Amino acid sequence: MDQTMLVRETIVDQLTQMIGQDILTGKYPSGSNLPPERILASSYGVTRTSLKHSLVRLEEAGLIETKHGVGSTVTDFLATGGASLLPLLMRFGGFELIDSVLEARALLGSVIVERAATLATEAEKSELRTLLARLGEAKSSKEAQLIEAECHKVIARASKNAVFILLVNTLLNAYLPIGDLLLGPFKDPKSLAGDLRGMIEAICGNNAELSKLMALKYFETTGKFMKGDKKWEE
Template sequence: MEALPRETIVDVLESRLREDILAGRHPAGSYLPPERQLADGYGVTRTTLKHAFGRLVQAGLLETRHGVGTKVRDYARLGGADLLPMLVRHDAKWVREIFEVRRSVGALIAERAAARATSKQHAELRRLLDAVREAVGADAVQLADVEVHRALARATGNRVYVLLTNTLFNAYLPVRAALSGPFTDPETAHRRLAPVVEAVASGDGRKAHAAADAYLRVTEKIMLEGLA
C-alpha cells in the first residue's frame, strides 16, 4: 500500500488562510495584518507564514508588495479558470455553474467536431467509445468517458477547445468521486455516449450539437443527484 502524504504546518496554514480569504474574512482589496501579528494570531513562525503566502500568491489569491504589505486579490474580477478546483473544494455549489458551462461548450465542441473531424479521428473516437464499455469500475469508466471528450475537442482542430475541456474536467476533479453515478454501468455509459460519436462521425453538426446537449444534460442530472 502507498503511504498517505502527511500534512505539514505550511499545508494547514495555507488551507486556513485560503478558507479565510474565500469566506470573506479577509476581504478582496484589503491588506492582511502585519506578518508578525498574523503569525502570532495563527500560532506559527513568520517563516511558515511566508511559505504559505508564497503558495497563495502563486494561486492568485494574494499579491505582496515590498514595503507595502500583502493584499488580498479580487479573484472574482482578476482570476482565471485555474482557480476553479480550489473554489470547488471551498464550495461545491460551484459545480452547478461549471456544469452549465460544460453543457454549452460541450455541445459546441461536438458541432465543430462534426464539421472538421477526419476519418482518422472518427476511428479514434469509436475506439475510445469502445473503451468506455470495456472499462472495469466506475472510476475507470469515468476516465474513459473523459478521453472521448478530449478527442472530440481535438477533432475541432482548435487547441483552445482542448484547453477548455481540460479546464472543465480539472475544475470538478476535487469532487469527482461523488460524481460517478453515470458511470457505474459501462454498457449504459457507452449507450448514452454513442449517439454523440455517431453524430460527429456522420458530419451532421446540428445533430451532433443536439446529441451532446442531451448527453450532457442527462449525465449532469445524475451527477448532481449524487453530489447532493
C-alpha cells in the same frame, strides 16, 4: 488552522491550496487584509520564503492583491480571477459553483462537439469509437469516469482549436479531483456508453447539427445525475 507538516517538494502547492481554501470559505472575506506575513507563516507552520511564493501564486490566480507597505488584500475573485481558479473553486466553492461548471460544460461542450463533427480526422474518429467500446466494458464507475474524460479530450482535439482544448483541460482539471462526488452517471457504464454513442456517431458521420443536439442532451442528462437530481435505477 492547525499547523501541518508539509512535504518539501509540494509545500508551496499545499500552502496555496490551504490559504485559498480559507479565503473561499470566508475565513478571510473579500476586502479584508491577510495577517502580516510573519504571523501568517507561523499560523500555517511554514517559512516566510514559502509563504511569499504562495502569495505570488494567489495573486496570479486573482484571490489577493499585494502592495508594498499595505500587505495582501483579499479580492473579489469573480471580478479579478481567471480559469486557473476553477480547480480550487470546485473543491471549496460549494455546489453552487459546481452548477456553474456543469452549465459551462454543456454550453461549451456542445459547440466543441459541433466543430469536431466537421473537422475530426479518421484517426480521431477511430479513437473515439475505441474509447466508446472501452467505456461500455468499464469495470467500475471511476474507470468509466476517466474514460469519458478521455473522450472529451479527443473531441476537443478534433475541434482543432487550441483555446477549446485548453478550456476542456481546465474544466476536467476542475472536476476530476472531486470526481468521487460526481459519480452518478458513471455507475452504469453500459448505459452511459449508450447515451454517448449518439453523439460520437454524429461526430463520426460529420453531422454537425445532429452532433450538437446530441451533445446538449447528453450533457444535460449526465449533469443532472452529477448533481444528484436523479438516481440511477438499480
